[in-house]
Amino acid sequence: IDVKKIPELTALDLCNEGGLTLGASTPCCDVYETPDVAAAYPALADSAHIVGGWQIQSRASVGGNLCNSSPAADTIPSLIAHNAICIIEGPTGSREVAAQDFCTAPGRNVLESGELLVTLKLPAVSDSESSAYERFIPRNEMDIAVAGAASWIKLGDDGNIADARIALSAVAATPQFAQEASEYLVGKAPTEENFSQAGELAKNVASPIDDMRGTVEYRVNLVGVLVKRTLATALARIQGDG
Structure with missing residues (x-):
């Protein structure tokens, strides 16, 4: 139908x-x-x-x-x-x-x-928030993600992160909300160091499998890389550079 x-x-x-x-x-x-x-x-x-x-x-x-x-x-x-x-x-x-x-x-x-x-x-959005999604695939396009990450951040009046949400794909039986990593960012400055740490924490919800597209270790490593990248892109978009 x-x-x-x-x-x-x-x-x-x-x-x-x-x-x-x-x-x-x-x-x-x-x-x-x-x-x-x-x-x-x-x-x-x-x-x-x-x-x-x-x-x-x-x-x-x-x-x-x-x-x-x-x-x-x-x-x-x-x-x-x-x-x-x-x-x-x-x-x-x-x-x-x-x-x-x-x-x-x-x-x-x-x-x-x-x-x-x-x-x-x-939900409605404001100028102080933005988001990004990125995946890793073996080919340039039209492929299934080896790992993927979406990040959303909202900045407060003080320039620090007022709220954040991070989610992952292809690293568990279902797409995952990385709650610990998201909560870690709240109240912190939007710095490369904090984005890297959020990426490390996001790995805690990853429980991938080995298959022809990637090993467990490779996928877990990609989580950290993709989370850091998408957080940086979201920040750049808030600042008008994305």
């Missing part, structure tokens, strides 16, 4: 106070080709831009990527970093689930029989 012609499922509504309402079937290309959305939620735009090639991106959706529930999904860490909420409709009504709790195992999620992911809601 193709549900892409249902208006609610392809909605893309950005409100300064209400944040982003993203229909579950909205094509990935609409995310990164809508300037205001890409500027407000750059990690989501980063990840939507690398889901397959451009032909795939004209059909594939962020909601579909989430429902596929691959451990290596690119857009899920960005949703987690932006603290997205999933609106689910079913025979018994509507319910909300945080994006970080949506996936339960490789290819499995919280959707029950008869339920449909309808909408993703992302």
